[in-house]
Amino acid sequence: MREHAAGGRRAAFLLAMLILLLGCDLRMRPAAPEMAPSPDAERLAVSPDDLDDASLEKALAASLRYYESLSPSAGYPLGGRRVTVRELQDSLLAFRRILLSWKTWPEREREIRRVFDFVPSEGADGKGTVLFTGYFEPVLEGAPSRTERFRYPLYRTPTDAVTVDLGRFNGRWRGERIVGRLEKKELVPYYSRDEIDRGGALAGRGLELLWVDDPVDLFLLHVQGSGIVRMETGGAVRVHGVASNGRPYRSVARHLADLGRISVGETAYLNFKAYLRGLPHDQCRQVLGHNERYIFFRLVEEGPVGSLGFPVTAGRSIATDPRVFPEGALALVRLRKPVLDEAGNVRKWDPVARYVLNQDRGSAIKGPGRVDLFCGSGRDAEMFAGSIQEKGELFFLLKKPDR
DSSP: OOSOOOSHHHHHHHHHHHHHHHHHHHHTSOOSOOOOOOOOGGGTOSSSOSSOHHHHHHHHHHHHHHHHTSOTTOEEEETTEEEEHHHHHHHHHHHHHHHHHOOSHHHHHHHHHHHEEEEEOOBSSSSSBEEEEEEEEOEEEEESSOOSSOOEEEEOOOTTOEEEEGGGTOGGGTTOEEEEEEETTEEEEOOOHHHHHTTOTTTTSSOEEEEESOHHHHHHHHHHSEEEEEETTSSEEEEEEEEEOOOOOOOHHHHHHHTTSSOOSTTHHHHHHHHHHTSOHHHHHHHHTTSOOOEEEEEESSOOBOTTSSBOOTTTEEEOOTTTSOTTOEEEEEEEEEEEOTTSOEEEEEEEEEEEEEEEOOTTOOSTTEEEEEEEEHHHHHHHHHHOEEEEEEEEEEEOTTO
């Protein structure tokens, strides 16, 4: 996809092949998972919920605000059946009443088990195994205009980026979109990361939102989707990704691990950053170009903003595949969390059970076996998120009909 079509016949052929590939991908996407009945509740709690009530109440409020904007009869897949927005909304309200009525977690757990069904994800293996990763809001240093230090731009969405809704051409591609640009009256794929960063495809077009001083941190901002930029002129601004070039996401860290250039395991994230920063500048940008996906940003007042349109809550918001799980819904996660030293190394792992809200999505979070946990802002959150590559379990809570 890096090379542009030369001539009408070749461009038309490439576009036809692209649409064909998207159609194949759509047919293979995961359907609503066939989930087992509610498991024995006694095995669900490892310990009382490990975070404060305030964060849980904040996340609940965001999901309730989201549901208020939807039709109560709208439906989502869950547990092999369709659940309505009204059912999900009632579940959140019932859970919030329990939080307010009972002060200790043993009391709350007894009432939660009485009122709710726990609907497990089938996981990636059909046995409930879910891979948890973490994401965070990076903090970068920036300036409103280019200087010798601040020379890496964040771009606004280009006006020549054309989004095509394939569902308007064929119903089987409903919900699928591609992004391209017109070249000699032919639609071709939009510029790749390498073409933008090293080739300067967008330079000089007045699209620069602001400038930052570190290409590795900028790349991580693209992967995370939102961030804070501390301005050289004073204060800070929040930026949020609003569009992409439509290219596929490919993990640079996995690519380097496959080549044997970084080690995997608990120190993989630290090794990844150290390796990139040890490369010559142009070689670093070339390696980062393995991920062709490129994000365009805008300034926001609050953040980071999840897929529901509201800010996500550290430790309480998760990202899943919206084709598989209901957005905004309440869930329980069980996994181990890392305990880190000051350098970001893992000292030990602690088992944890935590109530979370499904409030975001990610281009790499696909199927019933993937969950991304929002870990917060700044360096500590970055080290925590970078350490998580953990197998666990995911259960959605749905209020029993007679409760």
